Amino acid sequence: MSAGVHSSGHRPVMLDEVLHALLPHDGGVYLDGTFGGGGYARAILAHARCTLWAIDRDPQAVARGNAMLHALDEAGARLHLIEGGFGDMLALLAARGVHRLDGVVLDLGVSSFQLDRAERGFSFRRDGPLDMRMSGRGRSAADLVADLGERELADLIYEFGEERRSRRIAQAIVAARAQARIETTLQLAGIIRAVVPAGGAGHIDPATRTFQALRIEVNDELGELRRGLHASATLLAPLGRLVVVSFHSLEDRIVKRFMVEAAGKLPAPSRHDPRRIDENRSTLVNFRLLETKALRPNETESRTNPRARSARLRALQRLPESTMTSK
Incomplete structure (x- = not known):
């Protein structure tokens, strides 16, 4: 079995590209912030004799990780799992004496394990409880659907699902x-499909965007992403x-904005913009983009893994401390 393919046969997305960008090296300390099925973790540990910390809010993912430690032989001693x-x-790493990292990888969104288990409630293709909680704690998607007002539902579906028919869907849910x-x-899913026409071949299911919106809200995914990006920059x-x-x-917009700003690549404001920074003032640029796009x-x-x-x-x-530039 490939180091990057876990026991269920799922291959982590863009594994080769992730390893090329992360460049794990012997003696390094790394964090896989979204352990999931452990595919990236296996590959990183196989690529270099490094220490890897792995975080997942899903207790089932952590349990799977602990169960696979013995199969990793020597590499298992270099993997440390945190729920x-x-x-x-x-805070999680500081409590374990870790204050610096040589690399962080984040694979966002829902994992294949979560999608494939009907009882987790993430998939509109499998019947299960309308849950969607990655941690198993807090309000479920069913709670949101039951408690939010029609306008709140419509705004949520529009903002987090980018669904143009959000008002029609919210009205149908409330009815x-x-x-x-x-x-x-x-x-x-049936309620949504009844009011949103299905597209032709190649179009997404009408329920896709609404399920995405509920999942993002239930798990505070965008807030978690913003916090994780800033924490990663602090730890690197x-x-x-x-x-x-x-x-x-x-x-992607949040990630792009964060990285462009960290690399000092935001476009300069108009000279008439009152928010413009004084040109004589120096701003430290601590990072560089590894890819411009x-x-x-x-x-x-893309063909083999939907x-x-x-x-x-x-x-x-x-950047190395000695080459931090000013703008």
Whole structure:
């Protein structure tokens, strides 16, 4: 079995590109902030004799990781698993005496394990409880669907799902829940499909964007991402690298903005803009972009792995202290 393929046969998205961007080296200390099925973790440990910390908020993922430690032989001793959110990595690692990292990798969104288990409630293709909680704690998607007002639902679906028909969907949800609580994934998917026409071949399911919006809200995914990006930048040692794989435009815009700003590449404001920084004032630029544009999966991966088709990889490197530049 390949080092990057875990026991269920799922291959991590853009694995070769992730390893090339992260460049793990012997003696380094790395963080996989989204352990999932352990595919990136296996590959990183196989690539170099390094120490790897791995975080996942899903207790089932952590349990799978602990179960696979014995199969990793010597590499298992170099892997340390933590249950928690990667947005809390500063506190989680500090509690274990870790204050500097040579690299961080974040594979955003829902994992294949979560999608494939009907009882987790992430998939509109499998009947299960309308849950979507990665950690198993807090409000579920069913709670949101039951409690939010029609306008709140519409705004949520529009903002986090980028769904143009959000008002129609929200209206249908509110009408349906007046008859009975919406408890299952197929219940909700059916309500959406009844009011949103299906596209032709190659179009996404009408329920896709609404399910995405609920999942993002339930798990505070965008807040978690912002916290994780800032924490990663704080933890990276000189020449350390941050690699992020995102799967939809909301995530990618946040990652792009953060990395461009960290590298001092934001366009200069107009000279008439009152927010313009005094030109004589120096601003330290601590990072450089490893790629000027997001990397996409190659044709073969896009064809063989449907999850990879929407993936975008961006990477950032902290500059050595002696070469930090000013602008």
